[in-house]
Amino acid sequence: MDNPDLLLKQLSSIVLNASPLIIAVCGETITERAGLINLSLDGTMLLSAMTGFIVGYQTGSLWLGFLAAALVGMLFALIVAFGSIRLKQSQVAIGFVLTLLGDDLSAFLGQNFTRMPGSFVMKAGIPLLKDIPILGPIFFNQDPVVYFALLLVIATWFFFFRTQPGLKLRGVGERPEAAFARGVKVNRLRYLYALVGGALVGIAGAAYSLDVKVGWSEGHIRGMGWIALAIVIFGGWSPFRGAIGALLFGATKALATVLQRTFPQVSVVAFNTIPWILMIAVLVVSASELTEKFINLMPVSWRRPLRRLLRVSAPLALGTRFGED
């Protein structure tokens, strides 16, 4: 029933829908790799989506819209970072309140702009690349937001694993004392990367209201922030796996509707549960002793890669405070 064209269309739609999520996941991965949990993602994304839309609407400039959204993201991240590092309060608590506040603020401040038609990002296929069979239409005949998301994944990966600043970031998140001993200003970096992550999350929010799910209405993208948090985890705090997670998430939703037609008995619900069950499964497997035992049953040469695959561990110092002189 599905001809190849339709399938390609669906795949490309999955990529489009997953892009904002990919951006948010990269942003939060950066923040968490530095050791800070920004639990306010859902609220941040709602507020920044609203902001992006309104600013874009009022000024007519999409760029300003995205910029404003990034600033909102940075503001929330700054509150969490400041509250945790300087005021020594609980990151979780502050992030949680901000989630709800972001939701309420976005609903209130955006109330006059609901269901208005606004400008949105236009599609811009990349010449030549978009003609590649299969991959072309899916990845290269999209709009700039998608390209940004894909480039961001590569850039984040490169940053983490091939550059000195990224290495320092990872060191801060794993063992701040050792980073300090190597001359790294731990808390300063935490602020910096909280802001960077927050900006990206803000951009992700605007990516919804200005592109993927154009417009604004109350509770517009509620829930996406929580999903982003889950994906960061089962992506193992790594940009590529996170991106795959986001794509998988989009795919399961699409898959659900497709399969619904062929298997009406199997409920859509089952698919909606997948990201959450995956998240728990990843956490359990990575913490479990059974996993270690399982790995030790495997041939020796398999062990290291298996361990790298399965023992997805959070940055060791995630959520902890560091007292600098």
Added chain:
Amino acid sequence: MRIELKEIRKYFGAVKANDGINLVFEGGKIYGLLGENGAGKSTLMKILSGYQPPDGGQIYLDDQPVRFKSPSQALRHGVGMLYQDPLDFPPLRVLENYLLGRDARLVPNVGKARKELQELMDRYGFTVDLNANIDSLSLGERQQLELIRLLAGGAQVLILDEPTTGISAEQKDLLFGSIRRLTHDEGKTLILVSHKLDEVQELCDHAYVLRRGKLVGETCVPCPTENLVEMMFGQLLPRSSRPEFVYRPPETVDLVGAKLPLGDQAPPAALKPVVELQHVTLATYHLTVSDINLAVQPGEVYGLAGLEGSGQRLLVQACAGLLHPEQGKLLLAGQDASRWSYHKMQAAGVSYLAAGRLEEGLVAGLSLKEHVVLSLPRHDFMVDWKSAEKITAQRIETYQIVGRPELTVESLSGGNQQRLLFGLLNAPLKLVLLEHPTRGLDVRSAEYIWQLLYKRREAGTAILFMSADLDEIVERSDRIVVFSGGKMSRVVEANKTSVDELGHLIGGQV
């Protein structure tokens, strides 16, 4: 490079960790820095390596005064310190760990670094898998990597803090070989902080001895060990003479209540030991102590001597049920308790008082009353606060705690907190395990605590304690065992030993 430390001072509150220390280190030599726990060695080296600023005094490198704001700054000047637990990044790979903080460029040259690392490893004979993650390496390998990192960072002066605890014999030989090469061949300076006298004798050219924050002696090495021991521990206070305590079990009575004639009672010598360890091996990541054999009789006081990290704590924790033997058996009153949990041991009459009063013993934020309730042997569903108040008041009286039942424990002074911890102990107990029972206490409180402990002996309670204060060990124990580098010495009678004998045992010579 010549290093001079002039009048270095460092205070932590009222404690003078470093009290005007003057030292000189010349290039090309290996120095040993000796001293008991709390002598000030670690503090001093942390100052030299940039982790802490001194409160007074000055450091001179080649006659230039320097002030280090951070360890990395110190390394840039050529001073690097290798910790007992190396400050590396367990989840990262070896190469990443090496690169972090080294290469100033945006994209570090991995290939060059790999070659560099391999060259350095070859030079000193180390073999570490470059593709491994740090957390899969042994302590010795991590040490080797950290050493190389410091050298590559330009260290001319290396400080090694207790490097040989927890590494294999081969790794130790490798380490010593590289140390000799670094100093005698390459002209670097090495400072070895250690308490293992035989190793200091083997490796060092010169030794400084610290005691209670001051430099008390220096000597060329090798030298007679007695000299080192005397400088480290000084003269022991003579033990107060007192009669030897012998536990007498309560007179046994027959069913009617009449006292059994003396001949039918079990002779004291045939009493079962309270706790017994048979060929026990205890292991943690850092340390393995093998073949422990010990039997503690009721009413006996056993002192565990030795410097921090030598294995005493493992023994104490094993007896508490917090660490299970890898091999061997642990018997409690004759029963095999090797796999018993902490709570099971607690229910069986074993009490454990950890060193950190507020970290591992008392709950800050809870009142004295609440602590008493938690420690009572029997608990009803509803707490009888009135009766708890009374009991707490009684305990305050008995243990002479300065405080009220409703006060939270963090408002008590250290001495009173310790008295409270004792006040929470129930009776009767088979075994009391103590880590540093009088640390940070004034003399009066310390004396009082020991009187309380001695009283318990009469009920048959055995006492096993560890302490960094050799005087306390000698004064309070009936019997002593010494731990050194994961080995337990023979049992020594407290009233017959000497500082010489103990010093030798602590230094690792059995």
Added chain:
Amino acid sequence: MKLRKWIQVTWPLAPIVAALLVTSLILILFQTSPKDALAAMIEGSFKDTAKVLQVLAFLVPLLLAASGLLVTFTAGLWNIGVEGQIIIGAIMASWVALKIDLPAPLQITLEILAAMAGGALWAALVAVLKTRGGVNEIFSGLALNNLAIILTNYLISGPWQPPEGGTFRGTQPFAENALLPLLGESRFSPLSLGIALLAFALVVVALRGTFWGLKLKALGKNPRSAFLLGVSSEREVIFALMFCGALAGLGGAVRVLSWFDSLRQSISGGIGFLALLVVMLASFQVYWVPPIAAFFSIVLMGSTTLHIRTGLHPSLGGILTGVMVLFVLLFGDYGKLFTRRKKIPSPVKEDDAHG
């Protein structure tokens, strides 16, 4: 010095002052007089009996969830999963309401018990994942919240859909005997308020008067010391979560049997999350919870009147309460100390963990 003392005394009022400032600013931005808005909100809660009953009806499940959370917070747990526990309680009560038909007193009792059991078991999942699986309760709570929502949607649009077809709005209305007796035309069930107050009292007694409560308190403040003093953390964590889950489930039952008359899509109405805010604003002090829960109810119910009167979005109430909680979280300590003690801890941890 005088200024400092004065600030210290009046600090408890600072959160509300800050919140009023922020909301006033926002209102001015929207060309509405803050005074008018405030008046509208107060009117919205107190004007007539109907409004007061509405506030009470909202308060009940909030108080129930907040009471339960007091227990988990005491134990040092972040039970974000409370929202899901409310939902499951509602689902269980709905199941009994739809499938079983008994005379009202028995029916209601059964529904309540089922709800409590459901909430407790859902919370037990979080507990087991934490103690056996090493999964942080924040993440398992999040996941289980979403799973509960998905389950609700499934039931409403599938097996429990009303006869006229699934519309994702809700199940068919429950029979009269399954619902809680309401006062007049309102959504308020006096019985539920009685139960909520009883539950709160139970929590107070449990935390202050039982040995279990003392164990939880020790566990929350210093798990290591608590362990060494004899507290078995695994067991207590499981009980604490199940206790909270039971109360939360009860709140869900109240929602589905009085506020609504059927299982709806947003059955929990964010009350679980609100309850977390209530306890945070109360700085985890037991006796502050009921008044603050009442305050939340007043503000949030008042917001709907605000909406009707001025056309402004009712989320203003959420903004007011949210800013208050944020303020307390960030600056709450200042009232206590008002001196920023500058600690200089050594950046390198003293490593005395070796033998």
